[in-house]
Amino acid sequence: MNRLHPRIRLLWVARAVVVALVVGGLTGAGVLFAPFSIPIYAPVVTGGFFLVTGVGFALLRYRAWRYELRDDSLYLQRGVFTKVNTVVPFVRIQHVDSARGPIERLAGLASTIVYTAGSRGADVSIPGLTPDGAEDLQERLKRLAIRAEGDDAV
Amino acid sequence: MTHLSPLSVPYRAAQRSVSIVFAVAFFVFSGGAAFGGFLGAFGGIILLGSLVLAIAGYEFAYYQRFEYELTPDTFDIRSGVFGRRNREIPYRRIQNVDISRNVAQRLFGIAAVNLETAGGGETEGSLRFVAYDEALRIQTEVARLKRGESAGEATEPDREVLFELAPRELAIVGALSFDLRLPGLVFVFVTSAFPVASSYIDVPLPTSGVVATAVGLGGLVLLVALVSWGAGFIRAVVNYYDFRLTRVGDELQYERGLLQRYNGSIPLxxxxxxxxxxxxxxxHFGFATLLIETAGYAPSGDSRNGSSVGRGSEAAIPLARRERVRSLVDDLEGVAEPTYERPPKRIRRRYAVRYSLALGAIALALFGANTLLDRAIPWYVPLALVPVAIVAGVYQWRHRGYGLTDDHVVTRNGFWKRETRFVPYxxxxxxxxxxxxxxxxWRVATVTADTAGSLSLVGGDxxxxxxxxxxxxxxxxxxxxxxxxxLAxxxxxxxxxxxxxLGVSVDATDESEPDDDGPTETSTDDRATETQTDDEPTETPTDDGATETPTESTDTDDSFxxxxxxxxxxxxxxxxxxxRSGSDSNDR
Incomplete structure (x- = not known):
C-alpha cells in the first residue's frame, strides 16, 4: 500500500487555514457592519473552530489515504468519516490524466486522475504525488490498461 | 447528402416565433405605453412582422445548410448557419436512436430524431426534423449498418413482439402510479399559505387545537395522496398509451405515448x-415494472434533479405480471432472482433507531415551536409512532439484500419503491x-457496483x-x-x-477485427499471451516496450x-x- 507524499498535508492544511481566515474575516465583517451586535470575540472563535477542525481533518485525511496497484486493478482507500474503498479494474480505465494545479506546482506536487465510463468516473483521483511519481503512475496505469485490453468500454 | 424535411422550416419557424413574438408583443403593447408615442400599434406590428420574417429566413438557411448522410461506417452531419460543424458518428458508438413526435409534429408528419452515444453531456446527433418515414428508415438503417452489413443487402431481421400494453393494463398502470412531484409543489404552496390558513382555523376553534391539528394533518395527508395518485395516473396514461416492445434482430424497439409519440431502439x-x-x-397485486438501462443517455437537465422522466426511454415495461417480468429478464439476460443474502439481523435495530430518532427530531422541533411561538401543538404525537418505526425497520431489512448468480450480481433495496437490479459482471x-x-x-459496509448505466446518475446504483x-x-x-x-x-x-x-486457424491474428480501438498485430499477440497467463503479475512490462508506441497512439487517437x-x-x-455517499448512508 502506498501513501501520499507527506507534503500534501501542507497543501491541505494551507487550504484549511485559508478557509478559516475567510470565515473569520466574514465574521469580522459581520461584527463591524451587522445591524445587530455580535460579540467582538466571535471572529476568533469561528475562525479558530474552522482552523482546528480543518487542520485536524486534513491530517486525518492524509493518514487515511492509501493506494495500491494490484495485479488487475487499482485500489484506493480513503475517507475520514466515511471510509471509501474503490476498486478500478485496469480493463475499465478509459484514460489517465496527470494534472498539476497552480498551488500543487508551488508545493511541487501533482495528481493522477483515472477515468472510467462509470457514472462516478471522475471519482478516482490520486492527489499528493511527486511530479515524476504522477507521470510514472500515469504511464504504468496506461500500460496496464492497454495490456488488460477491454471490450468496448461500456 | 440528405436534407431535413422541408416541412421542418415552417414548423421550426413557428416554434421559435411563438416565444419571441409573445415576448416582444408583450413588451411593445403593454410596457410600451411610453413607447407608444413614437412606435404605435402599427409600428409594433411591423416590428413583429419583420422579426417573424427574419426567423423564417434563418430557419430556411438552417434547413439549407443542414445535411446528413449515412456513409458505410459513420453517420455524418453537416450543420450550422454561421459556424459550421461537421460531425461523424461511428455506428458502433451509437447506442440509441430515438424518434419523438408531439401532436403538432404528427399533424405535419415530421419527427425529431436523436442519436445517442455513451459519452458526453448532450445528445450527439439531433435531427430537427425529418419526415416520419425517413426517421424510421434511419433507425433501421443505423441498426443494420451497425451490424456491419452493407446498405445493399437488406436482410429483414426477425421481429418479435415481446410485450403490448392492453388498455386494461394501462388503466392499472395509472391506478398504481404515484407522482410525488406535484404534491411536492402543492406542499410548498400550502406551507407558504399556512400562516394565512391557520389564522382562519385558529380563531373559531381556540380550545380544540389538538383536534384541529389532527384533522388538518389527516386532511393534508389525504390530499397529498389523492393529488399524487391523480398526477401519477395522468402521467402514466400519457406516457404509456399504446405501449409496445418489439425485439428486432439484436435490438429492442419500443413505441409509446398518447400526445407525444416516442419510438426508440435499445441495442441489446x-x-x-x-x-x-x-x-x-x-x-400486493402481483405486478412489477421492468427498466432497461443502456449507457446512451446523457444526464439531461431534469434527470439531474432526481427524475429521469421526460426521457422515460429507459422504461421498458411499465407494468406486467411479476412472472411475465421475470421471464422477460430471463429472456434478455438469462438470469433469475437468486436467494438473497440479507444484511445482518442487528441492522434491524439500526433502522428502528434511525426512524425513532427522526420521529424524536420532529417531536423536538414541534416542542421548540411550541415554546417559542407559544402555541399548543401536541408535540408528543410523533412519539406515538415509535412502534411503527420499529416495524418499518424490520421491513426495510427484509427487502434488502444481494445475491450472486453465475453471470450477475443482483441487489435489492427499498420497501416503498423496491428495486431489484441485475448487473452482469x-x-x-x-x-x-x-x-x-x-x-x-455497526460493523457493516455498502458495496456499490458502478456501471455506465444512466440511471446510476440519479442515485440508482x-x-x-x-x-x-x-x-x-x-x-x-x-x-x-x-x-x-x-471479460476474459x-x-x-x-x-x-x-x-x-473467417474460417482461419486458431493462431491467426485477428487483424480484420472490425471494432475496438484498432490494435496493431503485435498488441493482439500480446493480448493473446496475456489471456493465457492471466495469473502472472502484469506489473512488469519488459517485453512490450517496442509495441507500446503504436498501440498507444491509436488508442488515444481513437478516444479523442x-x-x-x-x-x-x-x-x-x-x-x-x-x-452523495454521505447522504446515501442517511437515507438507506
Missing part, C-alpha cells in the same frame, strides 16, 4: 442493467465499498447496503475477480466466433476523435460524489 449488446421495480401496491466499471462512521459502529464488514471485503474482491473472468471469457468467445466466421468517454474532469463531480 449495449444493455447495462435490468431493474425490476415495484411498490407495496404492485407487490462484465458491465461493472468500478467497485466502491463505503463505510460511514455510523456503519462502522446497484448496491449491497449494510452488509457485514467482512462480507463486504469478500464481495468486493469477488466482483473484481468475476469481472475479470467474465467474452473476449475468448468473440475471438472464436470471429475465427469461425470520437470523444466517447467520460465527462470532463471537474472538482464538482468529486464533491457531488462525496456528498
Amino acid at each position: 449488446d449495449k444493455l447495462q442493467t435490468l431493474t425490476i421495480e415495484d411498490n407495496p401496491l404492485k407487490r 462484465y458491465r461493472i466499471q468500478t467497485i466502491i465499498d463505503t463505510r460511514t462512521i455510523f456503519q462502522r459502529r 446497484a448496491a449491497a447496503v449494510d452488509i457485514g464488514g467482512d462480507d463486504a471485503v469478500d464481495l468486493r474482491e469477488t466482483l473484481n475477480d468475476r469481472l475479470r473472468d467474465a 471469457e467474452r473476449r475468448e468467445e468473440r475471438r472464436r466466433a470471429r475465427q469461425a466466421a 476523435l470520437w470523444g466517447d468517454d467520460v465527462e470532463a474532469p471537474d472538482e464538482e463531480g468529486e464533491a457531488a460524489v462525496e456528498d
Whole structure:
C-alpha cells in the first residue's frame, strides 16, 4: 500500500487555514457592519473552530489515504468519516490524466486522475504525488490498461 | 447528402416565433405605453412582422445548410448557419436512436430524431426534423449498418413482439402510479399559505387545537395522496398509451405515448442493467415494472434533479405480471432472482433507531415551536409512532439484500419503491465499498457496483447496503475477480466466433477485427499471451516496450476523435460524489 507524499498535508492544511481566515474575516465583517451586535470575540472563535477542525481533518485525511496497484486493478482507500474503498479494474480505465494545479506546482506536487465510463468516473483521483511519481503512475496505469485490453468500454 | 424535411422550416419557424413574438408583443403593447408615442400599434406590428420574417429566413438557411448522410461506417452531419460543424458518428458508438413526435409534429408528419452515444453531456446527433418515414428508415438503417452489413443487402431481421400494453393494463398502470412531484409543489404552496390558513382555523376553534391539528394533518395527508395518485395516473396514461416492445434482430424497439409519440431502439449488446421495480401496491397485486438501462443517455437537465422522466426511454415495461417480468429478464439476460443474502439481523435495530430518532427530531422541533411561538401543538404525537418505526425497520431489512448468480450480481433495496437490479459482471466499471462512521459502529459496509448505466446518475446504483464488514471485503474482491473472468471469457468467445466466421486457424491474428480501438498485430499477440497467463503479475512490462508506441497512439487517437468517454474532469463531480455517499448512508 502506498501513501501520499507527506507534503500534501501542507497543501491541505494551507487550504484549511485559508478557509478559516475567510470565515473569520466574514465574521469580522459581520461584527463591524451587522445591524445587530455580535460579540467582538466571535471572529476568533469561528475562525479558530474552522482552523482546528480543518487542520485536524486534513491530517486525518492524509493518514487515511492509501493506494495500491494490484495485479488487475487499482485500489484506493480513503475517507475520514466515511471510509471509501474503490476498486478500478485496469480493463475499465478509459484514460489517465496527470494534472498539476497552480498551488500543487508551488508545493511541487501533482495528481493522477483515472477515468472510467462509470457514472462516478471522475471519482478516482490520486492527489499528493511527486511530479515524476504522477507521470510514472500515469504511464504504468496506461500500460496496464492497454495490456488488460477491454471490450468496448461500456 | 440528405436534407431535413422541408416541412421542418415552417414548423421550426413557428416554434421559435411563438416565444419571441409573445415576448416582444408583450413588451411593445403593454410596457410600451411610453413607447407608444413614437412606435404605435402599427409600428409594433411591423416590428413583429419583420422579426417573424427574419426567423423564417434563418430557419430556411438552417434547413439549407443542414445535411446528413449515412456513409458505410459513420453517420455524418453537416450543420450550422454561421459556424459550421461537421460531425461523424461511428455506428458502433451509437447506442440509441430515438424518434419523438408531439401532436403538432404528427399533424405535419415530421419527427425529431436523436442519436445517442455513451459519452458526453448532450445528445450527439439531433435531427430537427425529418419526415416520419425517413426517421424510421434511419433507425433501421443505423441498426443494420451497425451490424456491419452493407446498405445493399437488406436482410429483414426477425421481429418479435415481446410485450403490448392492453388498455386494461394501462388503466392499472395509472391506478398504481404515484407522482410525488406535484404534491411536492402543492406542499410548498400550502406551507407558504399556512400562516394565512391557520389564522382562519385558529380563531373559531381556540380550545380544540389538538383536534384541529389532527384533522388538518389527516386532511393534508389525504390530499397529498389523492393529488399524487391523480398526477401519477395522468402521467402514466400519457406516457404509456399504446405501449409496445418489439425485439428486432439484436435490438429492442419500443413505441409509446398518447400526445407525444416516442419510438426508440435499445441495442441489446449495449444493455447495462435490468431493474425490476415495484411498490407495496404492485407487490400486493402481483405486478412489477421492468427498466432497461443502456449507457446512451446523457444526464439531461431534469434527470439531474432526481427524475429521469421526460426521457422515460429507459422504461421498458411499465407494468406486467411479476412472472411475465421475470421471464422477460430471463429472456434478455438469462438470469433469475437468486436467494438473497440479507444484511445482518442487528441492522434491524439500526433502522428502528434511525426512524425513532427522526420521529424524536420532529417531536423536538414541534416542542421548540411550541415554546417559542407559544402555541399548543401536541408535540408528543410523533412519539406515538415509535412502534411503527420499529416495524418499518424490520421491513426495510427484509427487502434488502444481494445475491450472486453465475453471470450477475443482483441487489435489492427499498420497501416503498423496491428495486431489484441485475448487473452482469462484465458491465461493472468500478467497485466502491463505503463505510460511514455510523456503519462502522455497526460493523457493516455498502458495496456499490458502478456501471455506465444512466440511471446510476440519479442515485440508482446497484448496491449491497449494510452488509457485514467482512462480507463486504469478500464481495468486493469477488466482483473484481468475476469481472475479470467474465471479460476474459467474452473476449475468448468473440475471438472464436470471429475465427469461425473467417474460417482461419486458431493462431491467426485477428487483424480484420472490425471494432475496438484498432490494435496493431503485435498488441493482439500480446493480448493473446496475456489471456493465457492471466495469473502472472502484469506489473512488469519488459517485453512490450517496442509495441507500446503504436498501440498507444491509436488508442488515444481513437478516444479523442470520437470523444466517447467520460465527462470532463471537474472538482464538482468529486464533491457531488462525496456528498452523495454521505447522504446515501442517511437515507438507506
